[in-house]
Amino acid sequence: MKPIQLFDPAxxxxxxxxxxxxxxxxxxxxxxxxxxxxxLATLREYGLKLVWTVETHAHADHIxxxxxxxxxxxxxxxxxxxxxxxxxxxxxxxxxxxxFGGETLRxxxxxxxxxxxxxxxWREHVFTGDAxxxxxxxxxxxxxxxxxALYHSLTQVLFALPDDTTVWPAHDxxxxxxxxxxxxxxxxxxxxxxxxxxxxxxxxxxxxPKPKRIDEAVPANLTSGLRHDADAVLEAVPRPPQGAQxxxxxxxxxxxxxxxxxxxxxxxxxxxxxxxEREWVGFVPGAVPAAWKQxxxxxRNPQFEAAVQAAAAGGQKLVMLCRSGVRSIAAAxxxxxxxxEAYNILEGFEGDxxxxxxxxxKGGWRLRGLPWRQN
Numbered sequence: 001m002k003p004i005q006l007f008d009p010a011x012x013x014x015x016x017x018x019x020x021x022x023x024x025x026x027x028x029x030x031x032x033x034x035x036x037x038x039x040l041a042t043l044r045e046y047g048l049k050l051v052w053t054v055e056t057h058a059h060a061d062h063i064x065x066x067x068x069x070x071x072x073x074x075x076x077x078x079x080x081x082x083x084x085x086x087x088x089x090x091x092x093x094x095x096x097x098x099x100f101g102g103e104t105l106r107x108x109x110x111x112x113x114x115x116x117x118x119x120x121x122w123r124e125h126v127f128t129g130d131a132x133x134x135x136x137x138x139x140x141x142x143x144x145x146x147x148x149a150l151y152h153s154l155t156q157v158l159f160a161l162p163d164d165t166t167v168w169p170a171h172d173x174x175x176x177x178x179x180x181x182x183x184x185x186x187x188x189x190x191x192x193x194x195x196x197x198x199x200x201x202x203x204x205x206x207x208x209p210k211p212k213r214i215d216e217a218v219p220a221n222l223t224s225g226l227r228h229d230a231d232a233v234l235e236a237v238p239r240p241p242q243g244a245q246x247x248x249x250x251x252x253x254x255x256x257x258x259x260x261x262x263x264x265x266x267x268x269x270x271x272x273x274x275x276x277e278r279e280w281v282g283f284v285p286g287a288v289p290a291a292w293k294q295x296x297x298x299x300r301n302p303q304f305e306a307a308v309q310a311a312a313a314g315g316q317k318l319v320m321l322c323r324s325g326v327r328s329i330a331a332a333x334x335x336x337x338x339x340x341e342a343y344n345i346l347e348g349f350e351g352d353x354x355x356x357x358x359x360x361x362k363g364g365w366r367l368r369g370l371p372w373r374q375n
Contacts, residue, residue: 003125003168004042005177008032011062011213012171015039018122019048020101027052027100028075029120029127030170033065033225040072051100055079055088056129056170057117058221060143060214067224071326077224082109082116087224087325092118110157112150113138119158125166126181132158133169134176137190140203142210143218147203151196159185226325249332250317253343258319262286267317267343270308272331284321292327300334308335308342318342 004017011032017039019026026048031039043050050073053066057080066077067087078098079088090098094109108119110131117138120127130138131153140147163182186192191199211217220226253261261267271278271287278289290307292300308331312318318335320328320342328344335342 001123002166003122003127004046005168006035006038006042008035008062010034011059012173013059013062014168014170014172014177016127016168017042017046017048018100018103018105019046020103023101024048025051025101025103027054027098027103027105028069029054030056030059030129031065031069033063033068036065036068036072039065039069043073049073050075052098052105053077053224054098054105054120055083055085055221056119056127056131057114058083058085058143058218059130059170060211060217061171062213063217063220064225067226067326070224071323074323079224080107080109080116080118082111082118083114083222084116085222085224087222087226094118108157110150110153112140112146112148112153113143115144115146115149117153121161121165124162124164125168126158126161127168127170128158129170132167132184132188134167134172134174134179134184135187135189137188139206139208141206141208142214147200148196150203151191151199154191223325226329249329249336250341250343252346253319255345258321258343258345261317261319265316267319268311268314270311270318270320270331272304272320272322272327287321290331292322292331300330304331304334305338308340309338312340319345321345 006015013030013032015031015035016029017026024047026043028039028050031053050069053069053075055064055066069075070077076090077088078090078092079085081091081093092107094107096107098105103122106121108121110119111117113130117129117131119129119131131150137150137154139145140150159181161181163180165181167179167181167184190202258267262269269284269287270290271284272290272292274291274293288307288311290304290311292304308318318340320332322328325344325346332342332344
């Protein structure tokens with residue numbers, strides 16, 4: 001069984017879709033924001049349910065669609081722990097596994113291109129990100145890259161896999177689609193037959209130009225593609241109110257601060273997920289339901305405005321909540337345009353990690369570890 005390999009010409013990025021043939025549960029590796037419609041169409045074409053989005057590292061040449069896919073397809077986000085992608089629901093370490101149906105993806109720490117880069121093994125395949133490319137490897141001159149670390153990742157981790165393991169890279173610029181570990185061990189121009197000193201000298205002599213989108217892409221990718229500005233990677237603190245100007249909102253708040261406001265009666269929690277999500281996934285106790293969208297492709301729910309105006313009738317602030325922080329930003333912006341004081345809760349929320357949350361079970365959810373539950 002092979003993965004579905006998809007290509008983004010603008011960044012020469014390969015995206016991979018893996019799935020369980022029985023359950024149709026699927027996983028996507030390194031999705032690209034400009035290709036989200038293509039990826040959703042692929043899922044529909046194959047009849048797949050996306051359960052995981054996975055990053056090999058924080059890319060510098062494109063923006064990920066992981067956060068958007070989490071919203072639209074209901075997937076969870078996973079990323080290497082060493083990449084500081086704080087919005088990823090699961091922070092992966094070496095040897096960790098992700099399950100999708102009866103299939104398993106295993107993480108291999110392969111730092112060097114970036115300090116947190118990872119590769120992933122599935123059956124007889126390995127997805128090498130920018131660590132190992134076909135007849136090449138990723139550069140090591142930014143994002144805490146290290147030629148010494150990459151040499152170890154290539155020779156001691158990836159080349160330790162069976163020779164017939166198929167190599168699926170994150171990029172290729174010459175039309176190649178895949179290789180094998182055995183072929184790269186014997187023929188890779190960057191590393192085959194070279195000592196560590198020779199490899200390091202070669203990497204340090206490349207003098208490659210700065211990636212065109214690095215200043216935009218890296219900050220966005222550190223938040224799963226949800227925020228396209230450098231401030232988004234800083235610790236969440238509320239910003240001063242900006243008034244009811246179009247496209248703005250009162251600010252971003254951490255889950256901790258939002259919870260303090262709600263407990264003190266200063267704010268109303270507004271859940272902007274769809275009715276179907278609340279019924280299927282779980283309810284947040286005390287939250288006012290005001291769906292921003294009721295189905296993918298819908299601009300917004302016509303009942304949203306009336307719901308948030310009613311919620312703010314007592315003069316309290318509104319704190320907007322969704323799964324990962326995409327819809328809650330848009331909802332906070334619209335509520336602010338209506339003259340309300342509306343904030344976005346950073347990072348969204350995930351289900352009860354102890355497994356106590358059940359479909360439609362009120363009180364079975366908590367916001368990023370905070371006690372949004374009834375006693």
